[in-house]
Amino acid sequence: xxxxxxxxxxxxxxxxxxxxxxxxxxxxxxxxxxxxxxxxxxxxxxxxxxxxxxxxxxxxxxxxxxxxxxxxxxxxxxxxxxxxxxxxxxxxxxxxxxxxxxxxxxxxxxxxxxxxxxxxxxxxxxxxxxxxxxxxxxxxxxxxxxxxxxxxxxxxxxxxxxxxxxxxxxxxxxxxxxxxxxxxxxxxxxxxxxxxxxxxxxxxxxxxxxxxxxxxxxxxxxxxxxxxxxxxxxxxxxxxxxxxxxxxxxxxxxxxxxxxxxxxxxxxxxxxxxxxxxxxxxxxxxxxxxxxxxxxxxxxxxxxxxxxxxxxxxxxxxxxxxxxxxxxxxxxxxxxxxxxxxxxxxxxxxxxxxxxxxxxxxxxxxxxxxxxxxxxxxxxxxxxxxxxxxxxxxxxxxxxxxxxxxxxxxxxxxxxxxxxxxxxxxxxxxxxxxxxxxxxxxxxxxxxxxxxxxxxxxxxxxxxxxxxxxxxxxxxxxxxx
Ligand SMILES: Cc1cc2nc3c(=O)[nH]c(=O)nc-3n(C[C@H](O)[C@H](O)[C@H](O)COP(=O)(O)OP(=O)(O)OC[C@H]3O[C@@H](n4cnc5c(N)ncnc54)[C@H](O)[C@@H]3O)c2cc1C
Numbered sequence: 329x330x331x332x333x334x335x336x337x338x339x340x341x342x343x344x345x346x347x348x349x350x351x352x353x354x355x356x357x358x359x360x361x362x363x364x365x366x367x368x369x370x371x372x373x374x375x376x377x378x379x380x381x382x383x384x385x386x387x388x389x390x391x392x393x394x395x396x397x398x399x400x401x402x403x404x405x406x407x408x409x410x411x412x413x414x415x416x417x418x419x420x421x422x423x424x425x426x427x428x429x430x431x432x433x434x435x436x437x438x439x440x441x442x443x444x445x446x447x448x449x450x451x452x453x454x455x456x457x458x459x460x461x462x463x464x465x466x467x468x469x470x471x472x473x474x475x476x477x478x479x480x481x482x483x484x485x486x487x488x489x490x491x492x493x494x495x496x497x498x499x500x501x502x503x504x505x506x507x508x509x510x511x512x513x514x515x516x517x518x519x520x521x522x523x524x525x526x527x528x529x530x531x532x533x534x535x536x537x538x539x540x541x542x543x544x545x546x547x548x549x550x551x552x553x554x555x556x557x558x559x560x561x562x563x564x565x566x567x568x569x570x571x572x573x574x575x576x577x578x579x580x581x582x583x584x585x586x587x588x589x590x591x592x593x594x595x596x597x598x599x600x601x602x603x604x605x606x607x608x609x610x611x612x613x614x615x616x617x618x619x620x621x622x623x624x625x626x627x628x629x630x631x632x633x634x635x636x637x638x639x640x641x642x643x644x645x646x647x648x649x650x651x652x653x654x655x656x657x658x659x660x661x662x663x664x665x666x667x668x669x670x671x672x673x674x675x676x677x678x679x680x681x682x683x684x685x686x687x688x689x690x691x692x693x694x695x696x697x698x699x700x701x702x703x704x705x706x707x708x709x710x711x712x713x714x715x716x717x718x719x720x721x722x723x724x725x726x727x728x729x730x731x732x733x734x735x736x737x738x739x740x741x742x743x744x745x746x747x748x749x750x751x752x753x754x755x756x757x758x759x760x761x762x763x764x765x766x767x768x769x770x771x772x773x774x775x776x777x778x779x780x781x782x783x784x785x786x787x788x789x790x791x792x793x794x795x796x797x798x799x800x801x802x803x804x805x806x807x808x809x
Contacts, residue, residue, distance in 0.1 A: 329632055331357050335457035337450060337470060339363030341375075342601025342618030343463030344433035344442075349389060349626040351440040359442045360457070364449035367434065372426040372577065373493035373527075374401075374520025376612040379420040381620070388623040392436040399432065400424040401520045405501045407682060408568070409675040414705075415500060416679070416698050423501075423520035429615070452597045459635065460597045461625070463618065466585060468603035478599070479590025487665050488541075488581045489530040489609065490557060492574045498525045503682065505671060506564050511535025512668035515565055516610065527574055528609065529561055530664065536581065545581045553579040584608055584661070588654065593639040600625060605650050607657035610664050611686065617653060621646055659686040659766060669777055673801045680705040681800030687766050691796045695721045709799050725795040730804060733781050740798055740805050741791075747783040747807035758786040765790050773802040785809050 334350055336343045339361050351359045377385075377400070385393040400422035406415040438444060452460050452470045462470035471480055494517075501518035511534055517527040536542060544556040553576025562573040587606045592599045601618030624646040632638025663685040670678060679701060683689045695702040699717050706721075707714040710728050718724040726741035733752040749755040754775050758765035765786055772782040783805035786794045794806040 329629065329634060329638055331458045331629065331635075333358045333457040334360070334459045334461065335455040336361040336461045336463060337452060337455065338463035338465060338601075338603070339365075339430070339434070339444060339446070340463060340465055340601060340618065341429060341433060341615045342603075342622055343461065344430065344437045345389075345392070345619045346461055346463065346600055346622030346625060347442045348392065348433065348437040348440045349622055350629075351437070351442045352389070353626055353630070355441065361437065361442060361444045362448045362450045362455070363444065363446050366447050367431075368427070372491065373524065374423040374425050374518065375429065375526075375615045376421060376423045376518060376520075377616060378612065381613075381616040382420060382422070384620055384623065389436075392433065395432045395436065396424060396429060397422065399428050399521075401497065401522075403498075403501050403519055405518075406503070407675055407679045408502055408504045409671060409678065412675045413502075414675050414679045414701055416683075416701055421501070423518050423526065425520050425524060428521070458596065459629075461600050462597055462603055463600040463622075464603050466587065466602040466606055468599065470597060471587070471589070471599055471603050474594045474597065477594040478592070481588045483586045483588075485584045485586070485608075485661065485665075486533050487530055487661075488533065488536050488583055489528055490554070490561070490579055490581050491609075492527050492529070492553075492558060492561075492576050492579045494525050494527050494569055494572045494574055495523055496525065496570070496572050497522055498568075502568060504565070504568050505668060507668070507671070508535075508539075508564055510538040512671070513561065513564055514664065514667055515568060517568065527565075527569075529565075532665070532668070541581055548580045550580075551578060553577065554581065557581065586654065586658065592643055596635060598625065598639050598642070605654060607653050608661035608664075610660045611653070611657045611688075613653055613657065617650065621650070655763070656686040656688050659770070662770065666773075670801070674705075674708040676701070676704040677708045677799065677801050680709075680796070681802065684796040684800055687762060687793065690792050691721055691725070691799060692792065706799060709801075722792050722795040725799050726791065726806070726808075728798075732804060737805060741794065742783065742805055742807050744807060744809055747785055747805060753781045753783055753805070756782065756784045758784050758790065760787055762790065762793065765793050769793070769797040769802045772797070776801075776803065781805065783807060 336347045347359050347361050497519035505514045513531045519525045544554050548554040558574045558576050592604045607613045625642050628642035629638045683694050703714045727739045730737040730740050747755050756768050758768040768784050776782045781804045785807045788808040797803045
């Protein structure tokens, strides 16, 4: 299909990357980006790009990926509770400052021949082009304008987060809860350049109000930072910050919004990136989603005989991956919402629970990548040292005995038909799918927190998930059926 002009509304990572790919693929097409802010007008700190994302970007455009990686900061991951820190060995996790990423993507788009109009706020309707890509972010006016046609749904979550930074590179990414007189604040922080780290803090609405942050949020103008919150949290996280303070950049408490749309296109307008779909920041995938959607869109445009069928093909190809990631993000978001209630779990086990929380990383894979971490977690699970990880780590977890509530079970995977509801034990059914099993383990964990023992009946084909739930302290017993 021929396109003589493409207008891209929004110069974030999604818009700039799609514009470059489009121009590289279709040199004859005029590709123009309209960005409302001046080139240096972006705000925010670092964003992370995981290994799989780097693979996808490499395949689509190795030149721009090389430029990104050259300026990115590699880090390992850790979790700290109290005095105990557990560290995962470095994979290929990288982070880059959002401003630097945009600079690179801009240069790359310009080098490909894209035209960029900065400081130009436009609406989709006033753009005269064969195709309009609306990459205008989470507050997309285009999505609002075509809300009815696109079947838009925006879910606002209760928890609050504050995206700030600090002026030194943390030694590694860290997840750290701090319990204060008001409640618990959790930091998700990672370094992204020699003298900067992203420092995201989240909390529940009760803690937020008790700390007086409802009032400071009201007092903070949109172009200012909530200095009171930054000051208070600099003290709360003083140990992690090693004497440095938190810095803001239009930093204020926000509630995350999950955006979904029944369709992403209407006429010649297609939504891209955060405008079309968001995924909770705890899986660090917003930039990835926006850039990968750009890859899929540009590829689909080659395939269709006309614009409507090409845009439909784009959705058919892209939607499963986006929805899968949004499901994972929802589970991750709930896991973090309930995180303060898990703080009695040893941190070694918490890290296993964290890594396997959303069903994305299996216990077997974690055992391969980080044997020492898994051995330490399993030692806490089993109540004795684990010198060497068993070859069949899943079988080993299922076969551990349990003594609890005055009862003894020779193995935590009870024989088929052996799990019964009783005075002390709640028995739940996991259903037949991965999703229903993960939901059952979520429910089991909540019941378990009331002090009851919980068992879940799980299809034998999901024994890996069952082992993760046991090792992560989400359930006491399983019955494989
Ligand atoms: C707290 C937090 C932490 C995050 N951490 C990560 C992370 O670790 N890793 C990660 O990958 N992602 C992360 N993200 C998400 C990431 O920042 C976004 O998902 C990503 O930037 C989406 O890219 P985009 O191009 O779709 O939209 P945006 O980056 O929002 O870009 C949209 C652009 O459109 C412009 N625009 C809007 N309206 C108009 C208009 N009418 N005319 C012209 N221009 C317009 C805006 O100025 C903006 O530049 C995080 C987000 C948050 C909130």
